[in-house]
Amino acid sequence: MTGDERRRGADDEPGPEPASDGLLDDLPETGRGTGAASAPESGRPSGRQRANPFHASPGGRRGGPRASADTPNVIPFRGHEEDRGREEDRDQAADRDRDQDRDGAREQSGPDASAATAPELPGDRDASGGPEAQAGTGGHRAAESARGHTPPADQQPSAPAERGGERESPAGAGAFESALANAAAQSPRARSRQAPAPMAPQYPPPSRSAAPEPAEPGGSAPAGGAAAGSPPVPEAPAGHGGAATGPPTPSEDDEPVNAHAAASFPEQPDDRADRPGEPSGARAQRPAPEQPPAAPAHEPAYEPARTEPDAHAYSDAEREAVYRAIRERRDVRMGFRTDPVPDEVLRRVLDAGHRAPSVGYSQPWDFIVVQDEDVRARVQKLVHAQRDAYARALPGARARAFSGLKVEAILDTPVNVVVTVDPTRGGRHTLGRHSQPQTAAYSTALAVENMWLAARAEGLGVGWVSFFEERDLAASLDLPPHLEVVAYMCIGYVDDFPPEPELALGGWAKGRPLHWAVHRENYGHRGLPGEAATSLLEETIAAIGPLNQRALKDAEERQAAMTKPPGSLGVLEEVSIRMSGLVGECPPPVPEPAAVAIFAGDHGVHAQGVTSWPQEVTTQMVHNFLDGGAVVNAFAEQAGAEVTIVDVGVAGDLPTVPGLLPRKVAPGTADFTRGPAMSRTQASYAVEAGIEVARDLVSAGNRCLITGDMGIANTTPSSALISVFTGADPADVTGRGTGADDAELEHKIDVVRRGLAANETDPSDPVGVLAAVGGLEHAALSGFILGAAAMRVPVVLDGVIAGAAALASAAIEPLSLNACFAGHRSTEPGHAAVLSHIGLRPLVDLEMRLGEGSGALLALPLLQGSVRALRNVATFDSAGVSERG
Ligand SMILES: Cc1cc2nc3c(=O)[nH]c(=O)nc-3n(C[C@H](O)[C@H](O)[C@H](O)COP(=O)(O)O)c2cc1C
Structure with missing residues (x-):
């Protein structure tokens, strides 16, 4: 077995998995769920010991902090008012570029953007017979317009009058903003209330056509390959070794211990005469830079020599060596050899460290070389204690994965180096x-x-360890108190270097493609150098493709061959088949770990008395989620899922704590009965925030996303959104929410009608609709769904809030429905309207209406079970079972 094979997780190979009795096997009870670490045995939330806000007496319509006509509706998450003017100028220039580049962008951004997911071929969408084909024109037009045209300024909806001076900022939203505004450009001014045609996910499709293979979700660069944008380099030799130009150091068994060395590193690498790695005297052979002709006598005698811009670049081979070391540097924790590291090699490595740039040339580091086994054993003890504490705090599926990971090689390596910082070095x-x-x-x-x-160039593996309390380690090493530990490095020769980060090979996390990280001129204006800049939404839409037809067919055949009567798993068979088409392989990996993201926001329409719950309950419930005391925490613990809370628009202040993502676009929306709930820019930012959260959770290794929401009054904007996108009358899609009586329900319906009358809403302009009558959590959830679809990761929808958001995502890109699984059916009438409109069948129907992600979490084991069955159940052939005659 090779090192690579050892590292590959069992999940990489389709086929039977080790038998498991359940998601929570082998875990201590306290170690499950986000709040588990702090949750006391009694199950009551610890920490602040808040009372359950839902037990508080409603106390009428108390005026908590909320967005109102006179509250400035700021965008604390992104941008500053004073930068707006500058950004506006920049963005106008960018808009001009964009208009010129747009056609090219569609061509060019495609391959790179779609490096993350399935390539999209012309005609795929229509040929797929998927939701788009069935979705009527509204969604299609919105998606197309988001890709294509810039609307005339006068067709963009104006900012809400109540924004406290905030204006539409093309700068902040950049290409995203203008792309989204396109829908408005194409839409009729008068809102059409005709119901758009119902839509449905692509499976089962009316007709199937060949579809392209999806690329690796996440689209990371091929293993060991040069990152996009790196200069052309000669092809690297196969394998991890080779290319060693330095003399090998013989080991005891006569095998060169530095077999992985990429290049020798001179002991005194400051021989300025020759380029590093170049044979002595080569400089003399290099062609001299071209000199300008001698100046005529009447001109100034001196003219600086003109040289090629890259005259100082290294030779191709030297550059390749540099890039190779960068590419092939790995954090190594396994496969260390016992061979000692020769002193001169260690000195060269330390010298490389000492040549690093430093603030004010202060060189604030010190290196403590530790070889003593007792010291190392002491440090290892600290690390193991931290490792155990970390494992106890992990949700079930994560904890299982973590149990197989090695996080240190302290005693496996012959030498450890502690790197410290002196924050005071260099004086005042x-x-x-x-x-x-x-x-x-x-x-x-x-x-x-x-x-x-x-x-790495020396062929030495390095593992960085950070599993310790810094002060404990400092004490254990007897460091002077003014020094802090920055890194603890385990160093030694290795059998092999993993071709990719070990955490990626083990499925713990996925690399983020370069193009996710590159912005042009301002944040959010995306594109690699040399490519036309695009927006996050455009990039995301472009990456959403049809289901993979081959995987669908394989899954259907496998279902038919499994040792059970055909069709006996009912809806779960369809679920597993669609999962195969989505992921692009049969059987697909079990969708775990899973993460629920609870998007939280407040609503200006609360002022209309649509609920008797005070608005501050939104903030209080966020605390409750963080403390692990809500229903969503209990269900997440049961399902082994991670809980993340996203403040996308909570009116109250929230702490900076792990588990809470601060993405506040505004402290609540405005009252939509008096104008738009938010500006288009704010809605766009919230959509983007949702896409980014989906990306982050998938990069962190999650294979299933779950929608959650929190926002007192949020069933009211949900009804308005559903009414717009389905064409239903508000009376048919407005429900009792958190418990309205008959009179309150009548009032709520009237509020929804007034909201729709006060705003122009056009279903073919989904972001405009979200801005007009939606909530910040609705907008973020629609981005979250689009993000999941772009990465070909399933997203389990919760109730009516998620349903309303899914209508917006489907209107932006109908194929996004392929990634959606309806977790449950809520008792809210609007939810039934959503499910029939988008053609999704709920997995659970328990008359629930809580939100938070609770219903979707209950459905998670069903989704996982459907895939596990497809993976694990024997076929008639393999089990030697006779089929029905
Ligand atoms: C600041 C820092 C701390 C790290 N701490 C640990 C650690 O405690 N244990 C561990 O196994 N890896 C640790 N790593 C290694 C990372 O997991 C590793 O760099 C990452 O997975 C990417 O893999 P690669 O370095 O092979 O590219 C650390 C890395 C950094 C930069």
Whole structure:
């Protein structure tokens, strides 16, 4: 068995999995769920010990902090007012570029954007017979317009009058904003209330056609390949070894211990005469830079020499060596050899660290070389204690995956190096550190990276360990109190270097493609150099493709061949088949780990008395989620799912704590009976926030996303959204929410009608609709769904709030429905209207109406079970079972 094979998780290979009795096997009870670490035995939330806000007496319509006509509706998440003018100028220029580049962008951004997911071929969408084909024109037009045209300014909806001076900022939203505004450009001014045609996910399709294979979701660069945008380099030799130009150091068994060395590193690498790696005297052979002709006598005697811009670049081979070391540097924790690291090699590595850039040239690091086994054993004890504490806090599926991961190689390696920072080095006036004290630690991290790269070139594996309380480790190493530990590095020769990060090979996390991280001129204006810039929404829509037809067919055949009567798993068979088509393989991996994202926001329409719950309950419930005391926490623990809360628009202040993502676009929406709930920019930001949360959770290794929501009064905007997107009358899609009586329900219906009358809403302009009558959590949830679909990851929808958001996502890109699974049916009438409109069958129907993600979490084991059956159940052939005659 090779090192690579050892590292590959069992899940990589389709086929039977080890038998498991359940998601929570082998875990201590306290170790499950986000709040589990702090949850006391009694199940009551710990920490602040808040009372359950739902037990509080409603107390009428208490005026808690909320967005109102006189509350400035700020965008704390992105941008500053004072930057707007500058950004506007920049964006106008960018808009001009964009108009010129747009056609090219569709061509060019495609391959790169779609590197993350399935390539889309012309005609795929129509040929697929998928939701788009069935969805009528509204959604199709919206998706097309989001890709294509810039609307005339006068066709863009104006900002709400109540925004406290905020204006539409093309700068903030960039290409995203203008792309979304396109729907408005194409839509009739007068809102058509005709019901758009119902839509449905693509499976089962009316007719199937060949579809392209989806690319690896996440679209990371091929293993070991040069990152996009890196200069052309000669092809690297196969394998991880080779290309060693330095003399091998013989080991005891006469095998070169530095078999993985990429290039020799000179002991004194400051021979300026020759380029590193170049034979001595080569400089003389290099062609001299072209010199300008001698100046005539009447001109100034001196003219600076003109040289090619890259005259100082290394040779191709040298550059390849540099990029190779960067590409092939790995954090290594397994497969270390016992061979000692020769002193001169260790000195070269330390020298590389010492040459790192540092703030004010303060060189704030020190390196403590630790070889003593007792010291290392002491450190390892600290690390194991931290490892155990971390494992106890993990949700079930994560904890199982973590149990197979190695996080240190302290005693497996012959030498450890502790890298410390002295934050005071250089005295009071260290240049640059006066304004950014953290730059001392940054500098030290650069020293670590230099050492890591040098070690890779020497053929040495390095594992960075951070599982310790920094002060405990400092005490254990007897460090002077003014020094802090930045890194603990385990160093030694290895059998093999993993071709990709071990955490990626083990399925713990996925790499983010480069193009996710590159913005042009301002944040959110995306595109690699040399490509036309695009928006996150455009990029996301472009990556959403049809179901994979081959995988669908394989899954159908496998279902028919499984040792059970055909069709006996009912709806679960369809679910597993669609899962195969979505992921692009049969059988697909079990959709775990799963993560629920609870998007929280407040609503200006609360002022209309649509609920008797005070608005501050939204903030209080976020605390409750964080403390692990809500229903969603209990159900997440049961299902082994992670809970993340996203503040996309909560009126109250929230703490900065793990588990809460601060993405507040505004502290609540405005009252939509008096104008738009939010500006188009705000709605766009919220959609983007949802896409980014989906990306982050999938990059973190989740294979299933679950929608959650929290926002007092949010069934009212849900009804308005559903009315717009389905064409239903408000009376048919407005429900009792958190418990309205008959009179309150009548009032609520009237509020929805007034909201629709006060705003122009056109279903073919989905972001415009979200801005007019939606909530920030609705907008973010629609982005979350689009993000999941773009990465070909299933998203389990909760109740009516998620349903309303799914209508918006489907109107933006109908194929996004392929990724959606309806977790349950809520008792809210609007939810039934959603499900019939989008053609999704709920997996659970228990008369629930809580929200938070509770219904979807109950359905998660059904989704997982459908896939597990497809993977694990024997076929008639393999089990030697006779089929029905
Ligand atoms: C600051 C920092 C701390 C890290 N701490 C640990 C650790 O405690 N245990 C571990 O196994 N890996 C640790 N790593 C390694 C990362 O998991 C690793 O860099 C990442 O998975 C990417 O893999 P690669 O370095 O092979 O590209 C750490 C890395 C960094 C930069």
